Amino acid sequence: MPMEPRYDHGKTEEKTYRRWEESGYFNPDNLPGERAESFSVIMPPPNANGDLHVGHAVFLTLEDIMVRFARMHGKRALWLPGADHAGFETHVVFDKKMEKEARARGAHYDRAQMSREEVWRATWDFTQHNRTNMEAQIRKLGASCDWSREKFTLDPDIVRGTEETFVRMYRDGLVYRGLRVVNWCPKHRTAFSDLEVKHEERRDPLYYIKYGPLTVATVRPETKFGDTALAVNPHDERYRKYAGKEISAEDILGPITLRVVADDVVDPAFGTGVVKVTPAHDAADFEIWQRHKDEIPGPKIAIDETGRLTALAGPFAGLKAEEAREKVAEVMREKGIIEKTDPGYVHQVTTCYKCGSVLEPIPKSQWFVKMAPLAEKAAEAAEKGELTIIPAHSKSIYLHWLKNIRDWNISRQIAWGIRIPAWFCANCGEPNVEPKIEKGKGEPCAKCGGGLYEQDPDVFDTWFSSAQWPYLALGYPDGRDYKAFYPTDVMETGYDILFFWVARMVMLGLYRTGKLPFRTVYLHGLVRDKDRVKMSKSKGNVVNPLGVAETYGADALRMALVAGSTPGSDIVISEDKIRGYRNFATKLWNIARFIEMNRSAPSAPAAAAGADGVSRRPELAAFAQIKEEAAEHLAHFEFHLAAEKIYHYVWHELADKIVEREKDVLRNGSAAEKAESCTLLETLLLGSLKMLHPFMPFVTEEIYVIFRPGEMLMVAEW
RNA sequence: GCGUCUUUAGCUCAGUGGCAGAGCGUCCCGUUCACAUCGGGAAGGCCGCAGGUUCGAUCCCUGCAAGACGCACCA
Numbered sequence: 021m022p023m024e025p026r027y028d029h030g031k032t033e034e035k036t037y038r039r040w041e042e043s044g045y046f047n048p049d050n051l052p053g054e055r056a057e058s059f060s061v062i063m064p065p066p067n068a069n070g071d072l073h074v075g076h077a078v079f080l081t082l083e084d085i086m087v088r089f090a091r092m093h094g095k096r097a098l099w100l101p102g103a104d105h106a107g108f109e110t111h112v113v114f115d116k117k118m119e120k121e122a123r124a125r126g127a128h129y130d131r132a133q134m135s136r137e138e139v140w141r142a143t144w145d146f147t148q149h150n151r152t153n154m155e156a157q158i159r160k161l162g163a164s165c166d167w168s169r170e171k172f173t174l175d176p177d178i179v180r181g182t183e184e185t186f187v188r189m190y191r192d193g194l195v196y197r198g199l200r201v202v203n204w205c206p207k208h209r210t211a212f213s214d215l216e217v218k219h220e221e222r223r224d225p226l227y228y229i230k231y232g233p234l235t236v237a238t239v240r241p242e243t244k245f246g247d248t249a250l251a252v253n254p255h256d257e258r259y260r261k262y263a264g265k266e267i268s269a270e271d272i273l274g275p276i277t278l279r280v281v282a283d284d285v286v287d288p289a290f291g292t293g294v295v296k297v298t299p300a301h302d303a304a305d306f307e308i309w310q311r312h313k314d315e316i317p318g319p320k321i322a323i324d325e326t327g328r329l330t331a332l333a334g335p336f337a338g339l340k341a342e343e344a345r346e347k348v349a350e351v352m353r354e355k356g357i358i359e360k361t362d363p364g365y366v367h368q369v370t371t372c373y374k375c376g377s378v379l380e381p382i383p384k385s386q387w388f389v390k391m392a393p394l395a396e397k398a399a400e401a402a403e404k405g406e407l408t409i410i411p412a413h414s415k416s417i418y419l420h421w422l423k424n425i426r427d428w429n430i431s432r433q434i435a436w437g438i439r440i441p442a443w444f445c446a447n448c449g450e451p452n453v454e455p456k457i458e459k460g461k462g463e464p465c466a467k468c469g470g471g472l473y474e475q476d477p478d479v480f481d482t483w484f485s486s487a488q489w490p491y492l493a494l495g496y497p498d499g500r501d502y503k504a505f506y507p508t509d510v511m512e513t514g515y516d517i518l519f520f521w522v523a524r525m526v527m528l529g530l531y532r533t534g535k536l537p538f539r540t541v542y543l544h545g546l547v548r549d550k551d552r553v554k555m556s557k558s559k560g561n562v563v564n565p566l567g568v569a570e571t572y573g574a575d576a577l578r579m580a581l582v583a584g585s586t587p588g589s590d591i592v593i594s595e596d597k598i599r600g601y602r603n604f605a606t607k608l609w610n611i612a613r614f615i616e617m618n619r620s621a622p623s624a625p626a627a628a629a630g631a632d633g634v635s636r637r638p639e640l641a642a643f644a645q646i647k648e649e650a651a652e653h654l655a656h657f658e659f660h661l662a663a664e665k666i667y668h669y670v671w672h673e674l675a676d677k678i679v680e681r682e683k684d685v686l687r688n689g690s691a692a693e694k695a696e697s698c699t700l701l702e703t704l705l706l707g708s709l710k711m712l713h714p715f716m717p718f719v720t721e722e723i724y725v726i727f728r729p730g731e732m733l734m735v736a737e738w
Numbered sequence: 739g740c741g742u743c744u745u746u747a748g749c750u751c752a753g754u755g756g757c758a759g760a761g762c763g764u765c766c767c768g769u770u771c772a773c774a775u776c777g778g779g780a781a782g783g784c785c786g787c788a789g790g791u792u793c794g795a796u797c798c799c800u801g802c803a804a805g806a807c808g809c810a811c812c813a
Contacts, residue, residue, distance in 0.1 A: 026775085201811090219810080226813090238813060251813095287812055295813050304811035367812085381811095413742060420741055421809065519809090550750060550762090552806090584751050584761075589743080590806095592750050596762050603775045614772030660752070664760070679772080 023616050023726060027609035029573030033718045037159055040721075045735050046166045048096040052735055058098065059090035060505035062490045062538075063165055064513045064521070065102030065173060068147040069113040072157040074547045074555065074581075075514065077565035078591060080163045081578040082544060082659060083512050088164055088714035089654050090509075092738035098505050100493055101158065101165040103151045105174045107437035107482035108210070112374055114143050114436070136477075139435045157566055162574050162717045164734065169501070171493045173485060174438070181492040182485040183441040185532055186387075190442075190453040194390045194531070195430075197442075197451045201299075201306040201319075201381045202429055205372040206327030210433040211386060213481055214426055215520055217370045217379055226365035227349055228292065230357050231278065232269035234262065237291025239367060240301075241352065242344040244271070245332040246322030247278060249297040249315075251308055254282035256293050264315075272352050273334050281312045298322070300383050319383045327380045341380065386431035387440060387476075389484075394527035395422040401526060401536055409541045410657050411588035414518060421519050430481045437479030446472035487524035490537035497533075508538045515543040515588055542657050543588050547581075550594035568598055575716035576602035582715060583663045604667060605719045608712070611675050612723045615705050618686050619698045634699045639678055643669075643704055650711055651738070666711050674704055702727065710738050 044050035048058070061083050066076050083099060091097040115131060122129035131139065151172065158165070171178065189195040202211040224239045231250055238244075250267070252259035263282040268275060285304060286295050299309035300319035309318055322332045329336045329344050336344045352358045370379045399422040401407040402415055409415045431440065443452045443462065447470035456462060457473050464471050485492075490511070494502040507529075511522060522541055529537030548554055549561045568577045579601035585591040634640065646669045653662035678701070685697045706727060713720040713733050724733035 023772095025772090214810095236813080240813085285811080285813095290812050298813095302811075302813075304813075307811075368810090411743095417742055417808065424740090424809070515808095552750080586752075589751095594750075594762080597750080599775080600761055603773095606775045607773065610773035610776085612772085617772070664752070668760080675773085676777085680777095683771080 023609070023613045025613070027606055027719060027722070029575065029605070029718060030570070032722050033160070033162070033569075033574055036718050036721050037162065039732070040164060040734055041159075041167070043732060043734070045091070045732070046099075046164050047168050048098045048166065051091065051096060053094065055094055055096040057094075058096040058505055059087070060098040060100070060494075060508040061087055061510050061512065062493060062508050063099060063101045063163075064517075065104040065171070065486075065489070066154055066158075067106035067109055068103040068151040068154060068172070069106055069110040070150060072154060072161075072565055074563045074565045074593070076158075077161055077577060078544050078547060078581050079512055079514070080158060080161045081581050082542070083510075084161075084163050084165075084578075084717070085582070085654070085659055085714040086510060086512070088717060088734065089738065091164070091734065092710065092713065092736060094737065096504075098169070098501070099163070099165040100169050100171070100501075100505075101155075101163070101167060102171045102173065102489070102493060103147070103154065104486070105147055105172065105437065105482070107479060108208075108216075108374075108432060108434060109482070110143060110147060111434045111436045112208070114146055117146070118142075136435045143436045160566060160569055160574060162578070164717070173482075173489070177495070178485065178489075178492050179438050181496065182438050182480065182488060185488055185528065186441060186480070186484075187453055189389065189531070194393065195453075196388055196390060197385055198388050198427075199383055199385045200388070200429070201301070201303040202384050202386055203370060203379050204325065204382045204384070205375065205377055206325065206380050207375050207377045208372065208434075209325055211384060211429055211431060212372070212379070213429050213483075216373050218373045218376075219368045220371050221366060222369050223364055223366050225349075226291070226362040227352075228359040228361070229296075229352065230269065230359055231271075231294070231296070232267040234259070234267060234280070234294045235292045235359050236294045236296045237362075238296060239365060240298075240341075240345065242329065242333070242336070242339075242341050242348045243298045243301045243322055244296065244348070245273075245329065245334075245336075246298045246300045246320045247276075247296050248299055248309065248317040248320055249312070250278050250280045251283045251286050251295045251297050252280060252293060253284065253286040253288045256286075256288040258288075259294065270355070270357070272348065272355060272357060279316050281308065281315055283308050283311060301381050303381055306381075306383065321382070323380055323382065325382065327377075342378070384431075386429045387442065387478075389428040389430055391425045391427050391527075394531055395425045395523075397530050398422055398523060398526040401530065406539075407526065407536055407541065408539065410543065411586070414515060414541075414543055414588060418518060418523060422523060428481075428484075430484045431476075431478040432481055433478055435479065437482060438485055440476040440478050440480055442476040443473035444476065445470050446474055451476075483520055483524055486521055487528040488532065490525060491529060491533050506533065506537070507535050510540045510542055511538040512542045512544065515545060518543060540657070545585065545588060545590035547591045547593055550592060550596075552590070552592060563593060568595075572598050572602040573605055573718065575605050575718050579604065579663060579667070579715055582659050583667065585660050587657060604671065605716060607671055607675060608708075608716075608719060609723065611670070611679060612705055612726070614679060615698070615701045616726060619702060634696055634703060637696075637700055639700060639704060642673075643707055646673075647707065647711055654714075663715055666708070666715070670708050670712065674708060678704065709733060710736055713738075 087097050087099040118129045203217045204211050226237050226239055227241050229236050262280040266277050266279045268277045297305045297308050299306045300321050301323055322330055323341050324330050327340055329339050331337050372379055399419050443457050445465040448468040450465055450467040460473050461471055462473050490508055491506055494506050496502045525537050546554055553561055555562045565577060576598050580593055580598040650662045650665050682697045682701055685693050709720040709724050721733045
């Protein structure tokens with residue numbers, strides 16, 4: 021049957037994927053032949069809260085290339101797919117969806133009107149629906165992952181494993197309950213880890229406020245209702261006489277008395293060299309209090325969880341902190357307490373990475389992971405070279421972070437996630453991680469002897485369970501897959517989650533399994549448009565990978581994402597580039613069509629007849645050279661170099677030179693010459709298809725089956 | 739403040755211690771040919787700047803400049 025004059029990806033991609041999937045070869049257990057060596061990659065589970073975006077297409081392409089290459093090299097290749105419940109991320113997406121739906125009904129959505137169980141159930145349904153949708157999208161891009169092993173991050177065994185890790189870490193002293201000033205978002209009403217905050221530059225007035233004989237410079241006069249002390253540097257001659265003494269002052273709500281403590285963190289050169297200590301609303305001040313607990317009072321809550329001033333603020337109670345600022349300053353000015361105001365002070369504020377709200381530091385008891393011992397081992401693995409990070413410079417970024425690490429707050433005040441398996445005594449509030457608790461009853465409380473408990477309402481930071489994904493998804497500790505495929509070979513993901521995810525997987529993997537979860541980390545960049553602008557929905561410059569795959573074919577998109585993109589640097593993509601690779605698929609199709617027409621022409625002798633003469637042809641040696649170089653590039657994770665080399669060979673060598681040269685032979689040569697020519701071209705074509713298959717799996721498979729009916733390129737030898 | 743990266747053709751990016759590359763764009767020519775989703779050809783570069791190492795540097799080293807990003811409790 022002659023080949024279609026045009027390659028129509030729309031007609032064939034879905035069919036081809038189905039053929040792969042039905043073959044069962046995505047599952048390493050079903051692969052043909054003896055396969056002693058295994059190769060495993062865990063897919064970063066996409067968030068089950070929306071459509072795939074082009075960033076997903078990047079990692080699906082790169083990982084698929086690795087896996088297909090390994091599979092074609094006779095390895096037991098496993099690529100384990102998953103879906104992420106994505107705790108807080110999904111919480112936010114879900115809220116937006118509910119708000120939108122409520123607005124459409126002319127109603128108002130209020131999460132507080134729903135019980136925890138209702139929220140959970142609705143979010144569950146939402147993610148399961150998205151998950152199905154997402155799986156179909158992953159298939160469209162040609163990902164050869166083993167669907168029979170697919171995991172969800174809330175599968176019972178994952179939840180159990182995560183809880184177990186928490187309990188073990190608690191016993192080992194690596195998890196503790198601590199009262200800290202946390203990063204609190206007054207809009208989302210939850211705390212965040214230090215990674216989830218953004219620092220933003222602001223220009224605000226700096227108020228110089230009189231405290232009796234001393235003056236303090238601050239940008240937040242509204243926090244003064246939470247003041248419990250003043251602090252100066254112990255070496256500051258100007259204030260030595262005040263250190264350790266109390267000062268009295270006329271303040272906004274009447275006279276106050278504050279003790280002045282001496283502390284090294286105070287920079288004599290900044291402002292007046294005197295700091296007001298507000299332990300409830302500033303992390304640094306909280307630490308000053310911790311160092312001077314015997315001398316000064318602890319946190320006084322002047323701002324609540326909604327970001328409004330409390331009763332401590334007297335007439336200002338109920339105002340949002342930012343609204344109150346200038347009002348408080350105004351009254352102080354009237355009372356002559358403000359010495360001066362410097363209007364243009366540039367400083368950093370921490371904001372919510374999701375909504376941009378200025379975060380309100382407030383003191384809360386949360387669960388923290390003690391990072392230093394974990395980080396030390398994670399750093400050591402990279403320093404010793406047991407863990408390779410690509411690109412190499414990422415290693416210094418990784419190490420820099422690990423060496424300056426702070427403890428990790430893993431408590432989140434939302435419903436969607438894995439609930440923390442900790443209990444508080446109903447009587448005295450003492451936290452307890454150990455007792456066997458059924459329906460709130462357990463062993464007597466160690467502190468007060470009570471036997472009734474309430475479970476911590478908080479859930480884990482999603483990254484706490486994600487950090488355990490490689491070994492939990494493989495069935496640690498007893499699973500067959502864990503034994504066969506752990507440690508995995510490569511972790512391929514974006515550089516933007518090096519700390520969030522990669523470093524933490526290394527830490528918890530080492531902690532729990534004693535082994536690195538992967539030997540190599542490959543980091544890809546962010547996708548940008550052709551003007552180098554980061555893609556975002558609000559800018560309207562997003563490339564929808566499914567739309568592109570629809571228009572130009574998944575193969576074209578894949579090549580466009582790989583070619584010209586070096587590891588760790590951002591990926592620039594444009595429609596022109598994608599179109600270029602669509603043209604390449606067409607070119608390949610036409611090369612094949614030309615060869616196919618000639619070999620099946622009535623006058624053509626059987627191709628095999630010319631085989632003897634072909635083996636000596638210089639084109640074969642040249643091809644072998646190209647193939648070796650491409651393999652070398654792939655082995656070194658230089659996907660872009662391999663892609664370009666193969667592209668260049670197929671178009672500018674095979675098509676432009678070899679095929680053109682052979683045309684003459686095919687028209688005018690003897691029967692033997694024609695046969696040799698056919699064999700040569702077919703050999704080079706099939707070899708090229710194999711080389712190219714990991715990059716452009718659909719079109720190559722589609723052509724291959726025409727030449728080798730009944731066979732499958734996916735499991736051919738590379 | 740600490741750290742990382744980038745700087746190469748009009749644009750977006752590869753690359754190499756020994757004549758500087760691709761895609762797109764531009765210009766010219768070409769469809770009875772596998773392919774106009776194509777072919778042939780052309781123009782276009784102080785490889786950011788200044789030093790150093792070297793027989794030789796776009797590449798290695800140092801400094802500088804510009805830009806991007808990450809980390810960070812100066813109120």
